[in-house]
Amino acid sequence: xxxxxxxxxxxxxxxxxxxxxxxxxxxxxxxxxxxxxxxxxxxxxxxxxxxxxxxxxxxxxxxxxxxxxxxxxxxxxxxxxxxxxxxxxxxxxxxxxxxxxxxxxxxxxxxxxxxxxxxxxxxxxxxxxxxxxxxxxxxxxxxxxxxxxxxxxxxxxxxxxxx
Amino acid sequence: xxxxxxxxxxxxxxxxxxxxxxxxxxxxxxxxxxxxxxxxxxxxxxxxxxxxxxxxxxxxxxxxxxxxxxxxxxxxxxxxxxxxxxxxxxxxxxxxxxxxxxxxxxxxxxxxxxxxxxxxxxxxxxxxxxxxxxxxxxxxxxxxxxxxxxxxxxxxxxxxxxxxxxxxxxxxxxxxxxxxxxxxxxxxxxxxxxxxxxxxxxxxxxxxxxxxxxxxxxxxxxxxxxxxxxxxxxxxxxxxxxxxxxxxxxxxxxxxxxxxxxxxxxxxxxxxxxxxxxxxxxxxxxxxxxxxxxxxxxxxxxxxxxxxxxxxxxxxxxxxxxxxxxxxxxxxxxxxxxxxxxxxxxxxxxxxxxxxxxxxxxxxxxxxxxxxxxxxxxxxxxxxxxxxxxxxxxxxxxxxxxxxxxxxxxxxxxxxxxxxxxxxxxxxxxxxxxxxxxxxxxxxxxxxxxxxxxxxxxxxxxxxxxxxxxxxxxxxxxxxxxxxxxxxxxxxxxxxxxxxxxxxxxxxxxxxxxxxxxxxxxxxxxxxxxxxxxxx
Numbered sequence: 268x269x270x271x272x273x274x275x276x277x278x279x280x281x282x283x284x285x286x287x288x289x290x291x292x293x294x295x296x297x298x299x300x301x302x303x304x305x306x307x308x309x310x311x312x313x314x315x316x317x318x319x320x321x322x323x324x325x326x327x328x329x330x331x332x333x334x335x336x337x338x339x340x341x342x343x344x345x346x347x348x349x350x351x352x353x354x355x356x357x358x359x360x361x362x363x364x365x366x367x368x369x370x371x372x373x374x375x376x377x378x379x380x381x382x383x384x385x386x387x388x389x390x391x392x393x394x395x396x397x398x399x400x401x402x403x404x405x406x407x408x409x410x411x412x413x414x415x416x417x418x419x420x421x422x423x424x425x426x427x428x429x430x
Numbered sequence: 431x432x433x434x435x436x437x438x439x440x441x442x443x444x445x446x447x448x449x450x451x452x453x454x455x456x457x458x459x460x461x462x463x464x465x466x467x468x469x470x471x472x473x474x475x476x477x478x479x480x481x482x483x484x485x486x487x488x489x490x491x492x493x494x495x496x497x498x499x500x501x502x503x504x505x506x507x508x509x510x511x512x513x514x515x516x517x518x519x520x521x522x523x524x525x526x527x528x529x530x531x532x533x534x535x536x537x538x539x540x541x542x543x544x545x546x547x548x549x550x551x552x553x554x555x556x557x558x559x560x561x562x563x564x565x566x567x568x569x570x571x572x573x574x575x576x577x578x579x580x581x582x583x584x585x586x587x588x589x590x591x592x593x594x595x596x597x598x599x600x601x602x603x604x605x606x607x608x609x610x611x612x613x614x615x616x617x618x619x620x621x622x623x624x625x626x627x628x629x630x631x632x633x634x635x636x637x638x639x640x641x642x643x644x645x646x647x648x649x650x651x652x653x654x655x656x657x658x659x660x661x662x663x664x665x666x667x668x669x670x671x672x673x674x675x676x677x678x679x680x681x682x683x684x685x686x687x688x689x690x691x692x693x694x695x696x697x698x699x700x701x702x703x704x705x706x707x708x709x710x711x712x713x714x715x716x717x718x719x720x721x722x723x724x725x726x727x728x729x730x731x732x733x734x735x736x737x738x739x740x741x742x743x744x745x746x747x748x749x750x751x752x753x754x755x756x757x758x759x760x761x762x763x764x765x766x767x768x769x770x771x772x773x774x775x776x777x778x779x780x781x782x783x784x785x786x787x788x789x790x791x792x793x794x795x796x797x798x799x800x801x802x803x804x805x806x807x808x809x810x811x812x813x814x815x816x817x818x819x820x821x822x823x824x825x826x827x828x829x830x831x832x833x834x835x836x837x838x839x840x841x842x843x844x845x846x847x848x849x850x851x852x853x854x855x856x857x858x859x860x861x862x863x864x865x866x867x868x869x870x871x872x873x874x875x876x877x878x879x880x881x882x883x884x885x886x887x888x889x890x891x892x893x894x895x896x897x898x899x900x901x902x903x904x905x906x907x908x909x910x911x912x913x914x915x916x917x918x919x920x921x922x923x924x925x926x927x928x929x930x931x932x933x934x935x936x937x938x939x940x941x942x943x944x945x946x947x948x949x950x951x952x953x954x955x956x957x958x959x960x961x962x963x964x965x966x
Contacts, residue, residue, distance in 0.1 A: 271876065
């Protein structure tokens with residue numbers, strides 16, 4: 268990773284490798300649903316089965332691309348807890364780095380849907396007063412998510428006592 | 431609510447520790463509702479509530495005025511529908527024909543509105559005393575709403591013409607993002623302005639009794655002897671601003687082109703009917719912008735700034751200075767020769783109002799049109815220690831021309847100890863200013879094209895509103911330096927800046943006097959208590 272998106276002085280903490288399978292299964296299910304409905308409609312109603320094949324083929328390519336890219340996507344997710352701020356980075360094509368000072372956190376949210384739970388994953392989300400903050404860390408093992416949540420809330424509190 | 435993160439981990443998130451003496455200070459965009467809604471037990475008639483409080487009611491003329499307002503709204507709506515199309519004879523005929531059934535219908539609607547108004551009035555009561563602000567409403571579904579003083583973001587006092595004639599005013603209390611706030615309509619003007627001053631004092635964290643009388647505000651401008659007028663916009667200025675704005679120029683240009691083309695073809699007659707709706711549209715826009723902003727006055731009043739405006743409907747809006755999150759100063763091309771600017775501010779909660787667009791627009795406006803000196807005076811009131819002219823602006827590198835071919839040479843940014851500034855655009859030359867102490871987070875983003883050009887964009891996030899601050903397309907090294915430097919400046923600004931100014935954190939607030947036993951919603955449990963203090 269280049270220096271633009273590196274945290275100062277530490278290495279990124281990576282998210283769980285299980286996140287890759289979670290993403291792949293998610294993409295596969297989405298592709299299947301999205302492609303099947305129009306493909307079957309086109310085939311049954313208009314008898315254009317070649318078009319259905321094309322639709323399926325297109326989504327199969329998408330899925331293939333995701334299979335090839337998911338490793339890089341996973342590797343580019345990262346977070347780092349520094350003394351005063353939390354750093355989060357993500358993205359392969361569109362890279363981004365979000366830095367949230369602990370003192371600005373209003374809510375630390377941990378969510379884990381049934382699907383995520385099946386993979387043993389949870390998502391931590393930070394909310395500030397700004398709608399554009401976009402600080403979400405997916406693919407954390409539940410223990411790590413809980414630790415992060417407690418740690419962040421504690422730090423948020425400590426940062427604020429001086430105000 | 432968050433689910434338990436998974437089997438084998440600690441159950442649901444426990445609160446780090448509920449904030450010691452209770453209140454999350456300073457109005458905050460808490461995702462939880464800042465008020466408690468509980469079923470009221472008392473009968474609406476009871477002059478004193480179950481806790482021995484004295485309840486008050488809005489002014490008894492309220493239903494009448496509400497009926498009148500409905501009538502006016504309908505008449506305007508119907509008239510608009512009837513007038514524009516068709517020739518003259520047609521119009522008179524259709525008017526006479528339709529009046530026969532419109533009038534009784536109108537009467538019925540007004541009666542219904544008045545009865546509804548009466549019921550609402552009868553079942554609405556409020557307590558504003560030294561301990562709390564509570565409003566109870568609803569005939570069938572009773573609601574009791576309590577707004578902590580510290581959550582108050584801004585207070586509007588508005589007087590539609592009909593109410594104004596009777597010396598009445600509506601009090602609107604904004605309580606931060608995610609909450610609709612509260613309305614009291616109508617109170618006598620003196621009472622309303624007294625309550626407003628009281629609530630603002632409490633919102634700023636000072637103790638004061640509701641029974642202390644302040645200086646009375648004037649009926650004409652809503653200013654009292656204690657207020658200091660900073661800027662007053664002249665009617666000529668407002669008119670000039672309107673004549674040079676897109677709202678006026680675009681329709682006029684379209685009309686001119688239309689008439690020119692049809693005139694050239696010799697068929698101008700067909701274009702004439704189109705003139706009428708245009709004229710009506712222009713007249714109503716002019717009315718809104720010139721009469722609605724008439725006598726636009728920015729004054730300093732106690733703990734905050736007050737904006738009052740309007741010829742027939744007088745509106746006055748009060749904002750504590752430390753609730754202002756960001757400022758944008760913009761100048762359209764036609765305004766440039768005249769040195770006019772429009773200034774907007776971010777105030778938490780005001781843009782999330784659920785009402786019509788015009789209201790949101792007005793709430794975020796500091797000056798609809800102002801000269802350079804007026805802007806300077808206004809900025810000095812909002813950001814006392816900042817000299818924007820002294821902030822050194824740097825340009826984005828010229829390689830940004832591939833990404834912003836229309837205005838790459840205008841992209842500039844800079845900062846000083848207190849604020850970060852960006853400026854860009856020539857059609858609409860916009861300067862955005864965000865105090866470091868109000869910054870929520872910093873982001874760097876880079877797309878593929880930017881990566882090829884070794885550029886990146888730095889975002890300085892603030893609360894939702896008209897001000898967005900993005901440093902577009904700076905060199906990669908500069909982006910990194912800017913972002914890390916910005917984080918340091920934010921930290922320092924929050925630690926050092928004097929409380930109670932826009933550049934500093936909101937003042938630490940004393941605990942709410944009355945300990946409210948409240949069933950804490952789980953969402954509340956997770957939030958780091960109190961934080962926001964700095965925030966707003």
